[in-house]
Amino acid sequence: MSEKIKVDQLTKVFFKHKEQVMALKDINFSIEDGEFICILGPSGCGKTTLLRILAGLETPSSGHYDIQAKGQERPLQSMVFQExxxxxxxxxxxxxxxxxxxxxxxxxxxxxxxxxxxxxxxxxxxxxxxxxxxxxxxxxxxxxxxxxxxxxEILLMDEPFAALDEQNKFILQEELLSIWEETKKTVIFITHSIDEAILLSDRIFLMTSQPGTIKEEVKIDLPRPRQMKKVRSDPKSADVFLKIWNHLQTEVQESRIKHER
Amino acid sequence: MEELSKAVEVEKRDFKRRQRSNRLKQVLTISSPIFMLLIWEFLSQTAIIDPRFFPPPTTIIETLISMGASGELLEHVKVSLIRIVFGFLLGVIPAITLGLIMGMYSSIRHFFSPLIMALMPIPTLAMLPIILIIFGIGEFSKMVTIAASVFFPVVINTVAGVMNIDKVYADVAKNYGANPKDFFMKIALPGAMPVMMEGVQMGQAIALLTIVAAEMIGANSGIGYVIWMNYKAFLIPEMFVGLILISFFGYLFSLLLRGLQSKLIPWK
Structure with missing residues (x-):
């Protein structure tokens, strides 16, 4: 396995009505070739901004990112947008x-x-x-x-299933997995659904907001090829769900306290 | 079983009622102009309104036929149509081009919009003397007059059309590596098309308005000239023939443009 994406100290600051918003702060990660990564976090945590930077639609305020190309005439990345x-x-x-x-x-x-x-x-x-x-x-x-x-070289997906009803979402998730299994592309997938992240990814990056940082990384080592039914009935996935849930729970509460102060 | 057939019966009756009401609306749409003409005919024939100023429609149609038979009318119609068509194109093509560029590049937009805003309120007919000075009294000056009046609504709507394109489509194009030419042809132009075509419709109506007025003032041919000269000679039925022709062509053009619109925007 070789390194496909390397992100180094990425920071993005926005100005809104003279007020400064730290959308991303010191983001670091590295992704192997062929990995399926989900970035999970509450809305407004900067995950879309991160993806838009990787997609070449925004420029970082500081820091670098690097996507390894195999030297062919391939585009570096393609994005799956929302609906x-x-x-x-x-x-x-x-x-x-x-x-x-x-x-x-x-x-x-x-x-x-x-x-x-x-x-x-x-x-x-x-x-x-x-x-x-x-x-x-x-x-x-x-x-x-x-x-x-x-x-x-890599695929970027920005909450592609967020607007779908649940049945459709399940069907499309499985379809996505089966196409991905065939092509073995490196994928960064943004979501706010814990279930979706567990079903799809090899690793989950948990993000927190204001400033947007990656707080933790969770490895999902459920066997592949995965199916909704199997993943749902696997006791391991329930444990992971709780772990992520507890983490996000405390995050949300902390940020609420911070804001009320 | 009986309940079910009853339910179907109720729905059937309701469906038929709706069909009847739709048909009634169609009949109303077709009959309203006919109804108007009948009243006009009656009032004029019975001299309740003065038939010297409002000759009955049958007389106007007779006049139309006899004028048409002499061939002179056809000549005037031809002259007007050529002016309209070429003047229209002369205005629309630069307007769309400038509008797309203004919509795509904000610096160009900021440069041109005050100029457009300042020139737009001047009625084109008020510019007619200047146009005559610059372009002479030939056919070209009439086309320029039409072009100038068509230009503004089209350019403004085209800019609005481009600005209206959802930003996500620009993102998609950029992410998938569109170069400026592809962006222009595949995103800006088709995306702006619906609002732009509204502007073209408006421009078409204005073109007709302008040509008739311009022909009344400064021409010796065309439909506007027919109206004005016959009014001066107090040939009222002949004057009405000119009015009917304008109404007919206005309607025809807007039908044609509507057809073009559904061809150009099949995705709406």
């Missing part, structure tokens, strides 16, 4: 092929990869539809297929 990330004036097929088209890949490769991932997420019959005709779950399938089809 609105599917572009309404492009068909399902055009959305999935977006990244390949933007970097002007050969037409044959665009066609091959697009139809492969359309098939994987079960959207082939809907490829000519516009997003307005799709359900929320189907839109997120488009978003996931788009990121995988782009074949990046």
């Amino acid at each position: 609105q990330g599917v572009i309404p004036w492009m068909t399902v097929e055009e959305n999935v092929s977006l990244g390949l088209r933007m970097r002007h890949a050969p037409r044959k490769i665009i066609k091959e990869r697009t139809s492969m991932y359309l098939k994987k997420v079960g959207l082939t019959p809907y490829k000519d539809l516009f997003p307005k005709e799709l359900s929320g779950g189907m839109k997120q399938r488009v978003s996931i297929a788009r990121a995988f089809a782009n074949d990046p």
